[in-house]
Amino acid sequence: MTVTGSISPEEIGFALIHEHVFLSILADYLDTNRVLDDPESAYIELMHYQKSGGVTLVDQTNRGLEQDPIAVREIAKRTGLNIVLGCGWYREPFYDPSLYRTKTNDIADQMIRDLNEGIDKTGVRAGIIGELGAHETWVSPVEERVLRAGARAHLETGVTIATHGLFAPVGLKQIDILLEEGVNPDRVIVGHAHDYPYHDYHIEIAKRGAFVSFDGMQDENQFLLQRDLMNIKKIIQAGFIDKLLLSHDVCTNSHYAMNGGFGYNFIISRLYPYLQEIGLSKEQFHKIMVENPRNALTGGN
Numbered sequence: 001m002t003v004t005g006s007i008s009p010e011e012i013g014f015a016l017i018h019e020h021v022f023l024s025i026l027a028d029y030l031d032t033n034r035v036l037d038d039p040e041s042a043y044i045e046l047m048h049y050q051k052s053g054g055v056t057l058v059d060q061t062n063r064g065l066e067q068d069p070i071a072v073r074e075i076a077k078r079t080g081l082n083i084v085l086g087c088g089w090y091r092e093p094f095y096d097p098s099l100y101r102t103k104t105n106d107i108a109d110q111m112i113r114d115l116n117e118g119i120d121k122t123g124v125r126a127g128i129i130g131e132l133g134a135h136e137t138w139v140s141p142v143e144e145r146v147l148r149a150g151a152r153a154h155l156e157t158g159v160t161i162a163t164h165g166l167f168a169p170v171g172l173k174q175i176d177i178l179l180e181e182g183v184n185p186d187r188v189i190v191g192h193a194h195d196y197p198y199h200d201y202h203i204e205i206a207k208r209g210a211f212v213s214f215d216g217m218q219d220e221n222q223f224l225l226q227r228d229l230m231n232i233k234k235i236i237q238a239g240f241i242d243k244l245l246l247s248h249d250v251c252t253n254s255h256y257a258m259n260g261g262f263g264y265n266f267i268i269s270r271l272y273p274y275l276q277e278i279g280l281s282k283e284q285f286h287k288i289m290v291e292n293p294r295n296a297l298t299g300g301n
Contacts, residue, residue: 001127013055015293018215064094069124087126091133107149130162137168151181185209
């Protein structure tokens with residue numbers, strides 16, 4: 001389900017699994033760089049991706065990040081991109097205080113409405129549950145309820161769940177919670193796995209059946225890029241290429257190409273030569289950027 005309507009799995013094409021179009025991430029750190037709210041800038045940046053052959057973009061902006069479903073729908077129409085929008089709640093500092101008094105099933109019902117009817121009566125339907133986050137290196141009690149609500153929404157709708165966690169193996173705890181609720185792990189995307197750059201963590205995610213998302217791909221910091229490339233190579237050598245996803249997580253103005261950043265365009269335009277250096281073929285790149293996102297979103301194989 002995209003913001004402009006449903007598409008077939010074959011129409012997904014080259015896809016970025018974790019990006020943002022319009023958002024505010026000021027709740028825990030005041031910095032206007034962390035607000036994306038200009039439609040013209042967004043159009044310019046997204047068209048770089050579209051003109052390079054990009055087809056689909058998953059915008060994991062959800063509640064707490066000041067999502068704007070109408071604006072995302074309009075930019076999708078202008079660019080011709082398939083844009084899939086998130087639902088649910090981001091992480092605890094971004095939660096509405098009412099969540100502390102809301103039952104798990106009621107949180108799930110809100111997600112189900114966003115997926116089946118449209119977000120806040122806009123008629124714009126979400127197409128992914130997420131990103132559902134952990135703010136610290138553990139899952140807080142209210143974050144656990146949101147995760148369980150996401151699982152219940154998934155079981156009702158069949159829509160994939162994407163998580164958020166930084167600098168710790170918290171993705172494994174998130175998987176545990178989702179599995180307790182009966183979620184099939186092949187419909188789970190563990191976000192920001194590259195930020196905990198340990199191969200054992202990545203392999204454990206894949207062994208459990210979930211997708212390993214390296215969604216901070218960029219060429220601004222060569223140390224981080226080479227570290228990620230090393231870990232990508234190890235995942236592939238371990239036989240888990242089918243569980244690997246790549247994206248950029250554009251979420252600040254400094255990420256925009258017009259401001260000297262990597263934009264939405266680095267992976268599709270400049271990443272492959274780096275991947276060649278670690279032995280990847282064009283066919284493997286196609287698998288990672290076309291087949292894997294399609295399978296992650298639809299449950300296909």
